[in-house]
Amino acid sequence: MSTTSPSNAQPSTTQPTGGKKASSKTQSDWLAPAILTARTITAAAECAPFPYIKGVSGTVVILLETVQKVKKNREDLKELCESTTEIVMILHDQILAHGNTAVKFKAMCEELESYLAAVVFAVQNLHNPSKGFRKRVKEFLLAAVDTNSKVNEMHAIMTAPSFVVTPPSQSINNCPPPSRIFQGRQIILAKMHKFFTPNSGKQLIYVLHGLGGAGKTQIALKFIQESSARFLDIFLLDASTLDTINTGLKNIAVSKFVGDSAEDTLTWLQSKHGGWLLFFDNADDPKINLNKFFPQCNHGNIIITSRNPGLRAYGTHSLVSDMExxxxxxxxxxxxxxxxxxxxxxxxxxxxxxxxxxxxxxxxxxxxxxxxxxxxxxxxxxxxxxxxxxxxxxxxxxxxxxxxxxxxxxxxxxxxxxxxxxxxQISFDRLRPIAATLLQLCSFLHYSGISEDMFSNASKYSFPVWLPAKEELQEPLQFLSSFLDPTGEWSSLRFSEVTNEIKSYSLITFDAATKMFSIHPLVHAWSRNTLVDEAASRLCISSLLGMSIAEIPDHDITLASLRLMPHLGALSPFNAGRGAGFGAAFLYIYLSVRKLQEAQDLIEQVFDKYNLIFGEQHPATLEIMQRLGHTYSCLGEYKKAKELEVTVLEKRSKLLGEDHLDTLRAREHLARTHSDLGDFENAKELQVTVLEKSIRLLGRDHPEALMSMGRLAWIHSKLGDFENAKELRVTVLEKRTALLGQDHPDTLTAMGNLARSHSELGDSEKAKELEVVVLEKRTKLLGEDHPDTLLAMGNLAITHSELGDLEKAKELEVVVLEKRIKLLGAHHPQTLMAMGNLASIHSKLGDFEKAKEFEVTVLEKRIKLLGEDHPDTLLAMGNLARTHSELGEFEKAKEVEVTVLEKRIKLLGEDHPATLLAMGNLARTHSKLRDFEKAKEVEVTVLENRIKLLGEDHPQTLMAMRNLASTHSELGDFEKAKKLKVTGLKKWIALLGQDHPDTLIAMGDLATTHSKLGDFEKAKELEVAVLEKRTKLLGEDHPDTLLTMGNLATTHSELGDFEKAKELEVAVLEKRIKLLGEDHPQTLMAMGNLAITHSTLGDFEKAKELEVTVLEKRRQLWGDQHPDTVGAMQNLAIMYRVLDKLTEAEELEQLVKQIQMSL
Structure with missing residues (x-):
């Protein structure tokens, strides 16, 4: 191929500037090619022995790029640009043609470069906004006229008949141009241009690899077209077979008169030090050793296009994939x-x-x-x-x-x-049968995210009774046998050999970071067209996927579900799964990703099929019935779940006996459903039986016995029996540590459960200590992003919150949420749980608007994912109602809580713990709305139902008693309140001890009632005790400690000790500002209390100053209509009247009146 510049090699007949007819083409039609031509010549000049041509061509490039920036009248510069570009092309060709005699062009080049530099400066001024337009045009014309004159003069000389072009003696090979509609690939082309630099001192090899049809050859041809001036000889070789390579090399030898064999060509290229380029196109056959066709020398240039990524070993490379x-x-x-x-x-x-x-x-x-x-x-x-x-x-x-x-x-x-x-098809026909089969089977999966463990897990299939037996799986088992070693174990080496074969034709690709394979979507669709029996292949891959899912450990199901769900979707497992008999295995993937309706549809049809084929007494049918019951539980339909699980238990007891393991598992499932229904006593009775029988049948140390023990501990916790729960959890942890080691996932789960017991018993520091260990070990063993690691991080965040370290809790919850969104997606149940937890932290930090924003999102997503009546949806609705209340939106809170209560009564019944919780929340909102009689009515119902359901001593019963007592106080019935609070305190002490957080809350509540009754000394005595205990247990800066300190300050005021009250209130305010910030609601409450004390001490100006601050900040936080803002207005109005600022007082009083009337 000639190194003549990209334009026509013959001298141009274009007329000098001014005599040429105006073109109809747009600026983009003529300027871009001119710039490309000038850049090409400049690049070629890098290796030319006459450097002065580089100066001229480089200045032309600058001129053309400067013209590009001109916004107006650019067409007026067209003649000048085209003439200068043509002149530099002719100069370039003549210098190369005349060799040593080309020195006569030096002066002409230097003179032209000087003139062009002047016109560049003038053109730059055309778009210089700092000068006037007329002045810029004048400067340009002065330079342009002079330059045009010189350009015309040189153009006339060079186009004269005596100025004959002598073509350089270069080799021209039959290398076609790229497609006329070639587009894009600029990044790869730029990389190639940078790579093929002259005089590198080594042989340069560039490999373009990728799928057939991706455009590898076109990129190579485009590069050659753009870089033709760099190479003296360019040779295109068809590298698809050994014969075509040898023939191509032989033809080069013949055409160059250097011999008649491939070896002659290689020898000639080794001795030829000029800039030659060998282009090996379509080097796709992995069996061909291409290296032996490379000239063995330290010069020359080679481009290879191939579907085989293995050729990357030869040099620098680019993957040619999909277009932008x-x-x-x-x-x-x-x-x-x-x-x-x-x-x-x-x-x-x-x-x-x-x-x-x-x-x-x-x-x-x-x-x-x-x-x-x-x-x-x-x-x-x-x-x-x-x-x-x-x-x-x-x-x-x-x-x-x-x-x-x-x-x-x-x-x-x-x-x-x-x-x-x-x-x-050409590549496919070269694959071995096992490689072709693997590619075809993968065509039914999603085209990305295909992993080896999908097949290796299937090879471990254990043939459970409720899934297909060996005789039904001959084809998938035969396929898997190709990847087993002589001992019958999975061989990653054999699997790699097969996948490497497919990869060598770029029919699949592998991501080393994720360990996942992917197939181009079009190859994926085409592969299915190569099948003879599509139905049989679909059934085979469906079976393989079901076999794989059946062997996934429970602790890996979350991540596995995310990876496998796209494949189930691609397979249409609702049909393929049923056909293969693995619908029950696919069920758990659907449940894990919370596709609950799909899960229900699938398992109901599987159940109908098993019932029809095997009958309702068959073990497989009973297993499916149990799984259907579990699905109903996930849907929140606990009564339907219980009905099925009772049937399973009765039939297994009759068929297998009370002590059979399957019978015990049925009993355990039923116990869990009783818990879901709030019937913890029945759940406990069932679980105790399961544990006793498991220990007798399997031994105290068996994993299933320990699992049963852990579930019984959970029920004890729900019953408020925290000590028994802790005792059982200690036992589970000790035994798992001894049997499995400290780092086993089950051991770490036991440690996390024990941490929760410590927290329930009020020992949050001990809980934190254990949770830190769990988090560190899971991070080390599973990585920072594993779901179990994030669960541990979330638990630790809750404990930090309990300890009053809200910023640390928020920091951890933010990390959990971000990672779950990235790992599981924005709609996953665990993501929404993290979002809800973060909302709770924001609420505790006083940022109720942010909490509301998160809670609205959680509610919307749960409605979409689970429906309006699901328990998790109602939980989110209740949380949002609480935030409405914190924002003073009591009517809105009431509206939401009424909805939650009605739905829970309908779904769970009036006596369910969740229903009673909703009832209690509604009562609290009635109190906020000053409807204390309605609040009392609801709270009496809650207390009576909790006594009936949970007993008089359950923590939730005692909380209901506390809430009712508070309402009696609001109604002025302080003796009734005192009686309830004394009873409650005694029960808290008996249940949890004197130092438990709930006991201290009860003690503080009783102190408040003593104050209401005027018994300030008794109130002080109790508050001092609470403060000492909280300081010891939680530290001086814990929010609960500061709350007690504020209450004690109020009592000192009631006793007339205002200086002591002031001292305490100053301490509370300073600590809250430090911990929570100046704008937190609790900080503002402390500021308001201190203002009252200053007023009592006669320091009205200081009191006013604080009241003004409180009002401003509450207005900023909540607006004028929030109850706390209205309260601040009333306090400040009083202070204005004390200071005889009647106008200001009346303005605030009038505003308060207007707000109260509007509400």
């Missing part, structure tokens, strides 16, 4: 020869069903169907070009994909002979 969006769209437009007419815009709107779209968006939809593959896009464009039916193509393509991608148009933009499907 913009380039793919442009390629389709050009190949279809379509413009953005109004008719096409309307057709696009019909296709994509939007209001207004340009035609490009229509093509984008087609292009997405074609998955950015260049060859497929060109084929689509060619079809549209022939059919003239843009709007109809997408429908035709979706219905006739295989045919359209198998046919090539007669008219083509390039020399490529194969269609998309033909390129892949």
């Amino acid at each position: 969006d913009k380039d793919a769209i442009t390629l389709l437009l050009q190949s279809a020869a379509k413009e953005g007419s109004e008719e096409n815009v309307q057709a696009a709107a019909v296709i994509v069903k939007v209001r207004e779209l340009r035609v490009i968006q229509q093509f984008l939809i087609v292009e997405q169907e074609l998955f950015h593959l260049p060859l497929a896009i060109v084929q689509a464009g060619s079809f549209i070009l022939q059919s003239e039916d843009i709007a109809g193509y997408l429908t035709l393509y979706q219905e006739n994909r295989a045919r359209l991608l198998s046919e090539k148009a007669v008219q083509s933009h390039d020399h490529y002979a194969w269609t998309v499907y033909t390129t892949w």
